[in-house]
Amino acid sequence: MPEDNPTTAVKRRVRRGSGRVTLADVARAAGVAQMTASRALNSPETVNPDMVERVRQAVIETGYVPNLLAGALASARSLLVAVIVPSIASTIYLEFVQSLRGALASKGYQVILGESDYEHQLEPALLDALIARRPDAIVTVGAVRSKEGRKRLLASAIPVIETWDMPAQSLDMVVGFSQPAVGRAAAEYLLGEGRRHVAIISANDDRAAMRAQGFLEAVKERDSAARVESVSIAAPSTLGEGRRALADLLSRATPPDAVFCTSDMVALGVLTEAKSRGMKVPQELAVMGYGDMNFAADTDPPLTTIRADGKVIGLQAARLIFERASKDVAERVVDVGFSIVRRASA
Amino acid sequence: MPEDNPTTAVKRRVRRGSGRVTLADVARAAGVAQMTASRALNSPETVNPDMVERVRQAVIETGYVPNLLAGALASARSLLVAVIVPSIASTIYLEFVQSLRGALASKGYQVILGESDYEHQLEPALLDALIARRPDAIVTVGAVRSKEGRKRLLASAIPVIETWDMPAQSLDMVVGFSQPAVGRAAAEYLLGEGRRHVAIISANDDRAAMRAQGFLEAVKERDSAARVESVSIAAPSTLGEGRRALADLLSRATPPDAVFCTSDMVALGVLTEAKSRGMKVPQELAVMGYGDMNFAADTDPPLTTIRADGKVIGLQAARLIFERASKDVAERVVDVGFSIVRRASA
DNA sequence: CTGAAAGCGCTAACAG
DNA sequence: CTGTTAGCGCTTTCAG
Numbered sequence: 001m002p003e004d005n006p007t008t009a010v011k012r013r014v015r016r017g018s019g020r021v022t023l024a025d026v027a028r029a030a031g032v033a034q035m036t037a038s039r040a041l042n043s044p045e046t047v048n049p050d051m052v053e054r055v056r057q058a059v060i061e062t063g064y065v066p067n068l069l070a071g072a073l074a075s076a077r078s079l080l081v082a083v084i085v086p087s088i089a090s091t092i093y094l095e096f097v098q099s100l101r102g103a104l105a106s107k108g109y110q111v112i113l114g115e116s117d118y119e120h121q122l123e124p125a126l127l128d129a130l131i132a133r134r135p136d137a138i139v140t141v142g143a144v145r146s147k148e149g150r151k152r153l154l155a156s157a158i159p160v161i162e163t164w165d166m167p168a169q170s171l172d173m174v175v176g177f178s179q180p181a182v183g184r185a186a187a188e189y190l191l192g193e194g195r196r197h198v199a200i201i202s203a204n205d206d207r208a209a210m211r212a213q214g215f216l217e218a219v220k221e222r223d224s225a226a227r228v229e230s231v232s233i234a235a236p237s238t239l240g241e242g243r244r245a246l247a248d249l250l251s252r253a254t255p256p257d258a259v260f261c262t263s264d265m266v267a268l269g270v271l272t273e274a275k276s277r278g279m280k281v282p283q284e285l286a287v288m289g290y291g292d293m294n295f296a297a298d299t300d301p302p303l304t305t306i307r308a309d310g311k312v313i314g315l316q317a318a319r320l321i322f323e324r325a326s327k328d329v330a331e332r333v334v335d336v337g338f339s340i341v342r343r344a345s346a
Numbered sequence: 347m348p349e350d351n352p353t354t355a356v357k358r359r360v361r362r363g364s365g366r367v368t369l370a371d372v373a374r375a376a377g378v379a380q381m382t383a384s385r386a387l388n389s390p391e392t393v394n395p396d397m398v399e400r401v402r403q404a405v406i407e408t409g410y411v412p413n414l415l416a417g418a419l420a421s422a423r424s425l426l427v428a429v430i431v432p433s434i435a436s437t438i439y440l441e442f443v444q445s446l447r448g449a450l451a452s453k454g455y456q457v458i459l460g461e462s463d464y465e466h467q468l469e470p471a472l473l474d475a476l477i478a479r480r481p482d483a484i485v486t487v488g489a490v491r492s493k494e495g496r497k498r499l500l501a502s503a504i505p506v507i508e509t510w511d512m513p514a515q516s517l518d519m520v521v522g523f524s525q526p527a528v529g530r531a532a533a534e535y536l537l538g539e540g541r542r543h544v545a546i547i548s549a550n551d552d553r554a555a556m557r558a559q560g561f562l563e564a565v566k567e568r569d570s571a572a573r574v575e576s577v578s579i580a581a582p583s584t585l586g587e588g589r590r591a592l593a594d595l596l597s598r599a600t601p602p603d604a605v606f607c608t609s610d611m612v613a614l615g616v617l618t619e620a621k622s623r624g625m626k627v628p629q630e631l632a633v634m635g636y637g638d639m640n641f642a643a644d645t646d647p648p649l650t651t652i653r654a655d656g657k658v659i660g661l662q663a664a665r666l667i668f669e670r671a672s673k674d675v676a677e678r679v680v681d682v683g684f685s686i687v688r689r690a691s692a
Numbered sequence: 693c694t695g696a697a698a699g700c701g702c703t704a705a706c707a708g
Numbered sequence: 709c710t711g712t713t714a715g716c717g718c719t720t721t722c723a724g
Contacts, residue, residue, distance in 0.1 A: 038703065068480075073413075240644035416717035422700075
């Protein structure tokens with residue numbers, strides 16, 4: 001007879017806990033129900049102040065540190081945000097990640113890092129690994145282009161923010177600016193300064209390619225007969241690549257009188273190479289960068305560059321995440337624009 | 347009577363799941379028990395191949411993505427590693443974080459990012475926030491100095507790896523090298539090259555201070571009457587800080603004939619300032635950096651610097667984490683050393 | 693090798 | 709405002 005009977009008690013499947021202090025321990029120590037302890041910690045305004053005090057005391061006594069794994073599972077809110085950058089080593093997105101992480105941390109969110117590699121398309125495996133953590137949002141640098149990637153993100157129902165770009169078909173939310181417009185602006189600036197034979201040194205990643213495309217189009221529009229030199233370098237772009245790219249350009253039949261570079265680091269390489277050859281910048285060669293990195297104002301000569309404010313992108317992305325979490329209808333697209341920082345090099 | 351009786355059925359507390367596909371759905375689709383599905387995915391070698399195949403098929407059909415929050419809670423293994431850097435924006439640790447993240451990812455671990463700020467001591471709040479995620483390891487850049495921080499880490503029973511340093515009192519595991527030894531090596535190198543009036547430009551963070559100390563000690567040991575100039579700059583160190591620091595040094599009564607810089611970026615600033623003043627490097631001024639960043643070989647002149655291989659530190663840290671996880675007794679201390687990369691600037 | 697039950701530590705939902 | 713109960717989705721444990 002399968003009757004529950006004390007003498008034929010079912011064998012206990014033993015499974016002891018981690019041995020760590022749990023919320024139940026805190027509740028016991030404070031002499032309240034576990035749920036009250038939970039509320040005292042997470043929404044103290046809904047609990048009698050005395051109880052809150054007792055619970056806080058108990059937390060200190062016991063050395064309790066909540067288990068967010070359990071909390072996230074129970075509440076379906078992980079307070080985790082996945083951030084996918086092309087490469088951790090690429091300095092361009094550092095301030096962005098930093099400001100995003102900081103803003104998120106202020107509301108209890110944590111950041112989990114993904115790396116997509118410039119070369120490979122955002123791999124489904126990477127995406128699945130991140131989705132498996134059930135982040136409350138996924139932030140990607142650049143638009144998600146791969147069909148499979150879009151599909152998985154959509155299926156996951158996790159809010160997505162694509163950044164540093166302005167995709168025609170956004171997945172969900174966007175915080176960025178037009179990459180081709182950056183290239184156009186650079187071309188117009190250099191041409192407007194009277195340069196006649198412009199060049200572009202561009203890395204072979206998605207966004208750099210878009211800038212290059214905008215640059216070339218703008219030059220052609222202004223003067224369909226214009227010659228544009230172009231050098232492609234590998235990402236991540238370094239000072240050395242910049243030096244070699246300029247050497248390449250200068251070895252051509254008609255050397256350029258202006259160069260737009262895919263990044264400030266490359267521009268610094270161009271500056272270095274130019275100076276080592278005794279060329280005068282900007283007289284003989286105008287040099288323009290992209291990124292306005294923290295050294296751009298202090299190069300010799302100071303670097304004219306295009307500034308896209310990573311800090312702002314990070315902050316705006318965080319804001320959208322907060323709004324979405326609180327069910328306020330978040331905007332879907334934020335164009336943070338960019339600006340030309342005019343210094344002496346161009 | 348509180349007897350369980352069908353007609354007075356207890357009211358159902360409704361709590362529907364997330365609506366997502368769960369392992370139970372997969373098991374159902376595959377016609378196996380949930381536990382078998384779990385095993386088929388996590389330890390396929392323990393399951394009949396046919397079953398594995400059926401489960402895999404079901405995963406694809408259903409679009410199942412595991413919920414690692416639940417898995418982590420149940421198994422007490424989060425496959426999460428917390429990495430604490432002083433500042434995300436500081437380029438020195440980029441390769442380290444990248445290689446660490448990559449190595450961990452290859453075994454299914456993910457990285458969650460913490461930032462300690464150079465200025466504040468590792469804050470208990472940051473630590474608690476990370477511990478709350480129950481990471482399988484915590485990796486810190488630099489030794490954990492604060493008493494409270496050490497206490498919490500110890501109490502958490504989470505494996506800790508302190509990196510980029512060689513603390514006398516390590517908390518648990520260490521992968522690094524002696525920071526004072528770096529300073530000594532730099533001093534000995536410059537003095538050995540015949541420099542007589544050396545200077546140091548040092549940021550005011552923990553590790554830079556240790557290098558500076560080693561530098562000063564070594565100089566004194568060699569020649570107790572030696573004069574050493576010293577400039578302190580704010581972290582994070584930039585090219586501009588380097589320029590200004592050199593300007594400062596040159597304005598002093600007896601300008602130095604050699605400078606050791608807290609980072610390559612600062613050294614690049616020194617190079618820039620020297621060149622803009624028409625000084626000859628290394629003839630009039632030897633310049634030495636620290637970090638061997640990717641631009642160091644391509645500056646003009648190429649930068650002599652001290653290389654500590656962040657990539658190796660990351661890899662070694664990952665290895666220790668794996669070993670500890672598999673219960674092999676992991677080593678506790680790995681000294682990865684450093685090397686002087688001799689180039690033209692000094 | 694496969695399955696059933698129990699429970700990881702927390703919060704949602706409901707009842708008082 | 710406080711408490712009770714029932715899960716969240718997975719894996720451990722034990723039994724077959």
